[in-house]
Amino acid sequence: MADSIPELIWTATAEGFVDYYNQYSEEYSGLPSKDLGPTGWINLLHASEQANAARRWVHSIATGESYEGLFRMRRHDGRYRWHIIRARQLTDARGLRWFGACTDVDDQHRLREVLQTQYDELARTNRDLDTFVYTASHDLKQPLFNLRGLFDELRRSASFDDPQESQILTMVDEALRQLDLTLQDLAATVQDQRGLSAPTESLDLRSVADEVLLGLRAQVLESQAEIELNFKAVPTLTYGRANLRSVLHNLLSNALKFAHPDRPPHIQVQSSLSATNQPILTVQDNGLGMELPDTPTPVFQPFTRQHPHVAGAGVGIYLVQRIITSRGGRLEVASTVNEGTTFSVYWFDA
Structure with a gap:
């Protein structure tokens, strides 16, 4: 049954020495079981991850705790693929033993990395956009104040020989008020969105x-x-x-x-x-x-x-x-x- 599964399956003694690899383990690694040896799955890991994996394996053997970790395993062509490695301590006719499996999750892991990169980029773009909107709305307030001051001075010191003078002044005043409210709303929106979390x-x-x-x-x-x-x-x-x-x-x-x-x-x-x-x-x-x-x-x-x-x-x-x-x-x-x-x-x- 284990030989028919397209996954690295292995068993180990109570002391943690591997004494069985399924057929797929040999196909994946390109090595026969005798060359993989009693610690073969650790030797297949990326060099930078072997020490950490070995320490955790020793801890599981000493405590009986289940083993689980995400590591890169070398394939027969030299390429490393991400695997979830799990091992549980069980008892069979020979007594206490370890049963382990190395599950290939390389495609899912790399897709997650791509999605995470895209998410980080979108989040950064969103922050930049929020900053731009907030800065623009803030910086535009001073020209608005200047326009308001000039308009108030114009209304105080000048008059127009136009029957629609009052209506025009009211329209300009309303336009300035609307612009002020829009800038305030934009700034408030950015601030509130930053507080969503x-x-x-x-x-x-x-x-x-x-x-x-x-x-x-x-x-x-x-x-x-x-x-x-x-x-x-x-x-x-x-x-x-x-x-x-x-x-x-x-x-x-x-x-x-x-x-x-x-x-x-x-x-x-x-x-x-x-x-x-x-x-x-x-x-x-x-x-x-x-x-x-x-x-x-x-x-x-x-x-x-x-x-x-x-x-x-x-x-x-x-x-x-x-x-x-x-x-x-x-x-x-x-x-x-x-x-x-x-x-x-x-x-x-x-």
């Missing part, structure tokens, strides 16, 4: 929500919003603090930003448990609502906006979805135009 900790939902609302206090007062918080069902959540703050900030600020002009915002935030005891956060508003595809989990794209008359860059909900999915959760949305929107955050998928 933030360490987790046990967080009090009300405490984090109060912290976020404190930063939104001006918008809440200006819009006369009514905000209800109910975290009785799930008062705490194990999550990254920066990630949780970003999710709550974007959902709450969006609910305030896209309020319906005919009524003050009414925002309900509550936690609950799913049927599988997974925590859920629901943020419901009575705002403008939006048109969504016929699916509970739409995919949001950056810089896509349904209400262009409202200032913003269109990255907030995209970032929320990115944070949630990166930690194994999902974002569900239900919305009716002119009635409101409900975001349901499933922090972890069952």
